[in-house]
Amino acid sequence: MAEAHQAVGFRPSLTSDGAEVELSAPVLQEIYLSGLRSWKRHLSRFWNDFLTGVFPASPLSWLFLFSAIQLAWFLQLDPSLGLMEKIKELLPDWGGQHHGLRGVLAAALFASCLWGALIFTLHVALRLLLSYHGWLLEPHGAMSSPTKTWLALVRIFSGRHPMLFSYQRSLPRQPVPSVQDTVRKYLESVRPVLSDEDFDWTAVLAQEFLRLQASLLQWYLRLKSWWASNYVSDWWEEFVYLRSRNPLMVNSNYYMMDFLYVTPTPLQAARAGNAVHALLLYRHRLNRQEIPPTLLMGMRPLCSAQYEKIFNTTRIPGVQKDYIRHLHDSQHVAVFHRGRFFRVGTHSRNSLLSPRALEQQFQRILDDPSPACPHEEHLAALTAAPRGTWAQVRTSLKTQAAEALEAVEGAAFFVSLDAEPAGLTREDPAASLDAYAHALLAGRGHDRWFDKSFTLIVFSNGKLGLSVEHSWADCPISGHMWEFTLATECFQLGYSTDGHCKGHPDPTLPQPQRLQWDLPDQIHSSISLALRGAKILSENVDCHVFPFSLFGKSFIRRCHLSSDSFIQIALQLAHFRDPQCLALFRVAVDKHQALLKAAMSGQGVDRHLFALYIVSRFLHLQSPFLTQVHSEQWQLSTSQIPVQQMHLFDVHHYPDYVSSGGGFGPADDHGYGVSYIFMGDDMVTFHISSKKSSTKTDSHRLGQHIEDALLDVASLFQAGQHFKRRFRGSGKENSRHRCGFLSRQTGASKASMTSTDF
Incomplete structure (x- = not known):
C-alpha cells in the first residue's frame, strides 16, 4: 500500500465529447489497451509459447497420435468416425494422382485438431484446478481429503519437467475481490492505529463509497479482469513506478548483499569475472526456459512473466512517464570505474567468454591509468535525478553522445568496479555492515546507472552486491537470480589457489572499449545539480x-x-x-x-x-x-x-x-x-x-x-x-x-x- 501513494498525483489527461462518453471512454480505452498489451506479450514469444503452450503435452505426443491414427487406418479402422473422409473431400484433387498423400494430409489435420482439443481440455482443467484456494485455509501440517484429491489431480494434469513458462496459459485470471470484503478488511486493518473519532469518520466515508461509487468502479474492474489476464498488474507498474517523478535512488531501488561472513577471493577482477559469467549462465538458462517455475508451497505454480525483463532492460526516463525498454539480446556489459565508462564484450565467436577471460578484461580496466573526462565522472548522477529533469537532459545527451548512451542502455546489465572496500569487518562489525548497506543502496550518487534493471557492484576487496531497479520485477525474481549467481560462482566455477578465476587468459581479446561522451555545455550544470541532489538524498539515508x-x-x-x-x-x-x-x-x-x-x-x-x-x-x-x-x-x-x-x-x-x-x-x-x-x-x-x-x-x-x-x-x-x-x-x-x-x-x-x- 505504501508504494501506491505515488499514484495519488495521477491526473488523466484524456478528453472526450459529451457527458456519457466522458464518463466511460477513458477507462474503456485503458482496459482495451491493457488487454492489447497482454496479448502482444503472448505474440512476442510465439515459439516458446508453442513449446510451453502445449504443455503438459509435447510435439512428440502429436507424432505418437498421428502414428496411431495411421496405424488404425492401415488396419481399416476409422477412429475419426468419418471425419477424415470429409477432410479428404475438402482437399484439392490434384488430378487423382496423389490419393495416398490426401489420406496422409487428412490424417495429419485430424490428428492436429484432436491433439489441440486434448491440450485445450488439459489447460481448461488445470486452470479450473488452480482456481481452488481451499488448501490455503487449512491449518499448517494438516490436509483434508478434498485438498489431497485436488493435489493429486494437479500433479496428473501438470505433467512432468515443466519449463519456466509452461503454466502461463493455464494460470487462472486474477480474481476481483468483493468490494464489500475489501472495505471491511481495510477498516479492520486501520482500526488499531486510528483514534475513535478518526475511525468513525473513515467508516462513514467507507459506507458512502459503498453506496454511491463502489458498484460502478467494480463493474469496470470486472470487465478488465475478463479482457486482460490481470486486472491490476499493468496499472501498478505504470502508476506506481513509471509515472512517479521521484528519483529512483533510495525511493525505488533496492539492494542485495553478498555472503555475510565469506569473500571467496580478494581479487576484484576475479570476483567480477566469475560473477558476470554466472549471471550470463543464468540468462542462458532463462532464454532456454530451463529455470523451473516457482511453486507456492510446492504445489501451486506462480506467474513467471516478470522473469522476462531481468537482462537487457533499461528504464527510459520520460517527462510525464517512463517506459521500460527490453532488448531480445545483448552481448556486452557496461562497466564503470573511477569515473570512466567501458564496453566489455561477453561473447567471442558466439560463445560466452570464460571467467578467466572476463577477469582479464576487468583487470585491464582496473590497470587503465587514463583519467575521466570533464563531467564524465559524475554523469551517472543524472539517473539519480528527478525523472522529468533526467528526461530533458537525456534528449540532448542522445543527440551528442548517442553511441556511448546506447552502449550503456543496451548492455545486458551494468557493472560498477568500486575503488573502496566493503563488507563485514572484525574491527567494527556494526558500522561496517551499515556502511556496506548504504554503499549498495545509494553509493556515491554517481557510480551506479540506476536506470538499468540491475547494477552488479564489485568492491575493491572482492565483495559483491546488487542494486536493483524496481519497476520491472519484485524482489523474489532478482533474489532467485542472485542465489544462482552466488552458488555458481563459488561452488561450480570456483577459484584457483591464488584467487584467480580458473582457466587461462586470452591474449587475443581486444581491449575493453572506452566510451567517449561528447557532453554539450548546457548539461554540465544539470550534472552538477543532479550530483548535489543525489548526495543530499544519499546522506539523508x-x-x-x-x-x-x-x-x-x-x-x-x-x-x-x-x-x-x-x-x-x-x-x-x-x-x-x-x-x-x-x-x-x-x-x-x-x-x-x-x-x-x-x-x-x-x-x-x-x-x-x-x-x-x-x-x-x-x-x-x-x-x-x-x-x-x-x-x-x-x-x-x-x-x-x-x-x-x-x-x-x-x-x-x-x-x-x-x-x-x-x-x-x-x-x-x-x-x-x-x-x-x-x-x-x-x-x-x-x-x-x-x-x-x-x-x-x-x-x-x-x-x-x-x-x-x-x-x-x-x-x-x-x-x-x-x-x-x-x-x-x-x-x-x-x-x-x-x-x-x-x-x-x-x-x-x-x-x-x-x-x-x-
Whole structure:
C-alpha cells in the first residue's frame, strides 16, 4: 500500500465529447489497451509459447497420435468416425494422382485438431484446478481429503519437467475481490492505529463509497479482469513506478548483499569475472526456459512473466512517464570505474567468454591509468535525478553522445568496479555492515546507472552486491537470480589457489572499449545539480543491518507458529512497544496468517483499492474514501527476502556461505523500511532504513527495539525463556555483534551453529 501513494498525483489527461462518453471512454480505452498489451506479450514469444503452450503435452505426443491414427487406418479402422473422409473431400484433387498423400494430409489435420482439443481440455482443467484456494485455509501440517484429491489431480494434469513458462496459459485470471470484503478488511486493518473519532469518520466515508461509487468502479474492474489476464498488474507498474517523478535512488531501488561472513577471493577482477559469467549462465538458462517455475508451497505454480525483463532492460526516463525498454539480446556489459565508462564484450565467436577471460578484461580496466573526462565522472548522477529533469537532459545527451548512451542502455546489465572496500569487518562489525548497506543502496550518487534493471557492484576487496531497479520485477525474481549467481560462482566455477578465476587468459581479446561522451555545455550544470541532489538524498539515508543469532526459524517452528508471522508481529511490537501476552500474540499471528493467505489467493486489500482508485480517476469521480486511503502515511514498510533454492548450497561443508539478504529505502519521510531474511535455522538478518532528516526515526534505535521485541516474544514460550536470560547475562551493548560475528569466526566449522536454509 505504501508504494501506491505515488499514484495519488495521477491526473488523466484524456478528453472526450459529451457527458456519457466522458464518463466511460477513458477507462474503456485503458482496459482495451491493457488487454492489447497482454496479448502482444503472448505474440512476442510465439515459439516458446508453442513449446510451453502445449504443455503438459509435447510435439512428440502429436507424432505418437498421428502414428496411431495411421496405424488404425492401415488396419481399416476409422477412429475419426468419418471425419477424415470429409477432410479428404475438402482437399484439392490434384488430378487423382496423389490419393495416398490426401489420406496422409487428412490424417495429419485430424490428428492436429484432436491433439489441440486434448491440450485445450488439459489447460481448461488445470486452470479450473488452480482456481481452488481451499488448501490455503487449512491449518499448517494438516490436509483434508478434498485438498489431497485436488493435489493429486494437479500433479496428473501438470505433467512432468515443466519449463519456466509452461503454466502461463493455464494460470487462472486474477480474481476481483468483493468490494464489500475489501472495505471491511481495510477498516479492520486501520482500526488499531486510528483514534475513535478518526475511525468513525473513515467508516462513514467507507459506507458512502459503498453506496454511491463502489458498484460502478467494480463493474469496470470486472470487465478488465475478463479482457486482460490481470486486472491490476499493468496499472501498478505504470502508476506506481513509471509515472512517479521521484528519483529512483533510495525511493525505488533496492539492494542485495553478498555472503555475510565469506569473500571467496580478494581479487576484484576475479570476483567480477566469475560473477558476470554466472549471471550470463543464468540468462542462458532463462532464454532456454530451463529455470523451473516457482511453486507456492510446492504445489501451486506462480506467474513467471516478470522473469522476462531481468537482462537487457533499461528504464527510459520520460517527462510525464517512463517506459521500460527490453532488448531480445545483448552481448556486452557496461562497466564503470573511477569515473570512466567501458564496453566489455561477453561473447567471442558466439560463445560466452570464460571467467578467466572476463577477469582479464576487468583487470585491464582496473590497470587503465587514463583519467575521466570533464563531467564524465559524475554523469551517472543524472539517473539519480528527478525523472522529468533526467528526461530533458537525456534528449540532448542522445543527440551528442548517442553511441556511448546506447552502449550503456543496451548492455545486458551494468557493472560498477568500486575503488573502496566493503563488507563485514572484525574491527567494527556494526558500522561496517551499515556502511556496506548504504554503499549498495545509494553509493556515491554517481557510480551506479540506476536506470538499468540491475547494477552488479564489485568492491575493491572482492565483495559483491546488487542494486536493483524496481519497476520491472519484485524482489523474489532478482533474489532467485542472485542465489544462482552466488552458488555458481563459488561452488561450480570456483577459484584457483591464488584467487584467480580458473582457466587461462586470452591474449587475443581486444581491449575493453572506452566510451567517449561528447557532453554539450548546457548539461554540465544539470550534472552538477543532479550530483548535489543525489548526495543530499544519499546522506539523508540511515541504514542499519544486524544479524540476530540467538534464535531463528527452528525455534519458531517449535512454537508451532508461522516464521514470517512471528517476525511481522515482533516488528509491530518493536514499532509500537505495546505489551502483549501469549494469547494475544497467537491471535495476532493467526490474523496475520489469514490476511497473508487471503492476499496469496487474490483477496488482498491494497491492490484492489488501488485499482478502484485508478478507475475513479479515469471516470473523474471524486471518492473521499479512496482519496483518504491513498493519502495515509504508512510508517512501517516491511518485506521478507525469500530463500528459494536450498539445493544450490552445501550447508554441511560450507556453513558460512549464507546469503545476508538485502534492503530498501523507507516509503515515508518519517517511516522505516525493514527487510529480513532467515539465514538457516538459527539466524535472522534485518535491514533497516530511515531518513536522518526525520526527528521521529532512528534505524539503530529501531534495531534495538526489534532485538528486544524478539526476545520478549520468545520469552512468552517456555522453550524461549532462556534466550532473554542469556542475552542479558552477556551484556546488551555488544551482544548483537558478538553473537552474530565473532562466534561465526571461532565456530565456523560447527554445522549446527551455522546451518543455513538454502
